[in-house]
Each structure stands twice: as C-alpha cells, then as structure tokens.
Amino acid sequence: MMGRYDTREVAMALSEYEQKMLEQLEAQLRDEDPKLAESFQPARQVSLKRLVLGVFIIVAGLGVLVAAVAFSLSWLGIIGFVVMLGGAMYTFSGPIGSISANSGSTQPSGDPKASFMSRQEEMWNRRREQDGR
Incomplete structure (x- = not known):
C-alpha cells in the first residue's frame, strides 16, 4: 500500500535503538549537506x-x-511592468503547503523529520513487498 503513513506506524516499525540511529543520521545529513537534506x-x-x-x-x-x-506613455508602461512583476512574485512567494498523498490539499509544511521518516518507511515497505513475492 502506497501513501502517507502516520508517524506512530513508523515508531512501531523501528526499535528505539533504530529510531535513535535514524535521528542521528538525519541530523548528520542536515549538518553536512543542508541542500541535500532540503x-x-x-x-x-x-x-x-x-x-x-x-x-x-x-x-x-x-x-x-x-x-x-496605446497612449505612448513610457512611465505608465514601467508601472504596468512593475505591477506584473509584483503579481508574479506574490503568486510564487509566501506560504507554501505540501501536497498530501491522501487528500491532495495544501497543508502547512511541518516537521521535515516526519516527512523524511514517511519516505523512509515507504521505501522500506516497497523493499519488503518486493522481497516477499
């Protein structure tokens, strides 16, 4: 089954030692290569x-x-261009939500660790399903 998983499921799938090791690996990744972690x-x-x-x-x-x-007013053209630029900046900047796998609606991006954990669990489940053929 593909999709977004509850973090409680992740906690049950890993032992406490594995959870601590994963958290350490995540912290190390964020420290060493923030662009990759992002x-x-x-x-x-x-x-x-x-x-x-x-x-x-x-x-x-x-x-x-x-x-x-149309009226040969260059100063008005500059204002129009600035308004267009402002509209583009308004559209693509500001609060952005993440796409939820279940609902498709926007939600505020939360803890990056939780989304990382979710992806890791999805990869783990895919591997388990492929090995269990």
Missing part, C-alpha cells in the same frame, strides 16, 4: 487563492502595459 522535502504547491489573485494582478498589469503602449 531536497528530501515533500512536493510543494501554491495555494489556489494566491494563484488566482496573482494571475489577476498579472493581467491587470498587462492591461496597464497595453494602455501605456
């Missing part, structure tokens, strides 16, 4: 509300830009 973060997506509002701002900026070209 790459293990779950997939992210922009919230729908931010996306819709950002696209609206971009379209408004584009309208100002077109009006500036």
